[in-house]
Each structure stands twice: as structure tokens, then as C-alpha cells.
Amino acid sequence: xxxxxxxxxxxxxxxxxxxxxxxxDVGTCRCVAFALHRIALKEENHKTxxxxxxxxAVVSLLYADDAVTNLRACLATKFIxxxxxxxxxxxxxxxxxxxxxxxxxxxxMAEAEAADEAGAASASGEGQVDVEENANxxxxxxICRSFVPxxxxxxxxxxxxxxxxxxAEAQVEIVKQNVDGVRFLVGQCxxxxxxxxxxxxxTLANL
Numbered sequence: 001x002x003x004x005x006x007x008x009x010x011x012x013x014x015x016x017x018x019x020x021x022x023x024x025d026v027g028t029c030r031c032v033a034f035a036l037h038r039i040a041l042k043e044e045n046h047k048t049x050x051x052x053x054x055x056x057a058v059v060s061l062l063y064a065d066d067a068v069t070n071l072r073a074c075l076a077t078k079f080i081x082x083x084x085x086x087x088x089x090x091x092x093x094x095x096x097x098x099x100x101x102x103x104x105x106x107x108x109m110a111e112a113e114a115a116d117e118a119g120a121a122s123a124s125g126e127g128q129v130d131v132e133e134n135a136n137x138x139x140x141x142x143i144c145r146s147f148v149p150x151x152x153x154x155x156x157x158x159x160x161x162x163x164x165x166x167x168a169e170a171q172v173e174i175v176k177q178n179v180d181g182v183r184f185l186v187g188q189c190x191x192x193x194x195x196x197x198x199x200x201x202x203t204l205a206n207l
Contacts (some may be wrong), residue, residue, distance in 0.1 A: 008039075021057035022168040026066050033061045033072035040079035055089040057078065062098035067109060067148050070102045081162035087170060088162065096173045100180035104153035107184070112201065123144060150193065157188055157199035164206035171207050182207070 008014045020032045036058055039045055058080065063075035077099060080086040090096075160181075163170045174181040188200035 013035060015053075015070055018053050018057045021060050026064075026069070029061060029066060029069045030072065032057070033064075033069045033076065036061070037072050037076040037079070040076045043082070052089045052093065054096070055086055056093050059090070059093045059095040059098060062095065062102055067105060069082065069151065070105065071148055071155065072151045074099070074102055074152060074159055078155055078159040078162055084167070087163055087167050089186050091167075091169050091173060096155075096163075096170070096177060096181075099156060099163075100174075100177050100184065103153065103156040103184050104180055106149040106156065107187075109149035153188065153191070154193060154196040154199065157185070157196050159202060161184070161199050161203040161206065164203055174203075 017032060017035055020028055021036070023029055023032070036054070040058075052145075057067065058073050058076045061069050062077070064070060064073070077090070077095065081090060160174060164174060182204075185200045185204050188196050189204065191197045
């Protein structure tokens with residue numbers, strides 16, 4: 001409940017949450033990333049979110065070796081980067097590099113899943129794979145397997161758009177990461193997903 005967020009800060013639960021972002025447990029990191037995303041949704045929280053500790057926690061989750069955690073951290077990044085102060089902290093924490101690494105990871109995952117589905121579709125007889133069943137197989141977190149990379153790419157583009165809005169330092173940093181940054185955005189301008197293409201084009205316009 002969004003109305004409970006100020007109480008989380010007052011009771012110290014917020015600080016404990018930030019410490020948990022350093023956990024090596026995948027399940028814990030997923031939950032923390034989800035919580036940080038939910039907190040970042042409320043614009044009134046952004047005064048608290050200008051805390052560099054909050055931003056560092058999000059950046060550490062972008063580095064996590066788990067795509068679901070990365071996706072949720074990208075969602076948090078998208079919202080905190082609507083605040084100028086948080087954008088500055090994100091840059092100071094070196095957040096652009098892991099954000100673009102997430103983009104690369106999601107892109108590779110999407111390509112691999114497309115290849116798997118193409119192979120499954122061409123299979124015949126008893127060895128044929130049920131593509132739909134495989135794509136929607138449960139993973140214990142309520143997220144469709146094929147949903148993660150596609151949504152991840154979309155949210156990275158949205159985060160880059162917010163980050164680069166009226167922030168010259170962010171624009172320079174994205175351009176410096178030429179292969180992972182500019183080329184990624186150019187490629188996503190041709191995405192079949194309209195929202196992804198729109199966010200990528202808007203980011204390039206900012207640059």
C-alpha cells in the first residue's frame with residue numbers, strides 16, 4: 001500500500017531493505033527489486049529516493065545475475081530517473097554500464113527464445129514441442145518466461161529516455177557506450193513493439 005511508504009522510512013524498514021539488496025540469494029534480490037520498484041512508483045517518495053543509498057541499491061540489482069531481478073531493477077530505474085536529483089545519483093553510482101548490460105542480456109535472451117520457438121515449430125511427430133506450453137511454463141515467480149526479455153528491453157529503453165531527459169551528463173555517458181548504448185537504441189527503433197520503438201526514438205532525440 002503506497003500510503004504505508006512513509007512509515008517504512010520512519011521505522012527503519014527502508015534501510016533494512018537497502019541492505020538486503022546486497023544479498024546473494026536470488027529470491028531475496030527479486031523481492032527487494034520488486035519493493036524498490038513499488039516505492040519508486042510514488043512521486044512523493046522521490047525526495048527520499050534522492051538518497052544515494054537508494055540509487056546504489058538499485059544499481060547493485062542491475063548487476064545481479066538474474067534476469068527477473070534485472071527487470072524489476074530496470075522498472076525502479078525508469079521511475080527514479082524522473083527525478084533530476086536521482087538521475088545525478090544514478091550517474092555517480094555508475095548505473096549506465098549495468099543498465100546497458102541488462103539491455104544486452106535481454107536482447108540475447110529474446111534472440112535465443114525466438115530461435116527455440118522456431119525450432120520447436122519445425123519439429124514434427126512425437127518429438128514436437130508445445131511452444132505455447134513451453135513459453136508459459138511457470139518459474140515460481142508468476143512471470144511468463146518469454147515475457148522477461150521483451151519487457152526488459154522495453155523498460156531499459158524507457159529508463160534511458162528518462163535518464164537522458166534534460167541531463168547532459170547522462171547523454172554523454174550513453175553516447176560513450178557506443179556499441180551497447182547508441183547501437184542498441186538504433187536497433188530498437190526498428191522494434192516490432194511500438195512502445196519500445198517509441199522509447200528508443202525518444203532517447204535518441206534526447207541525445
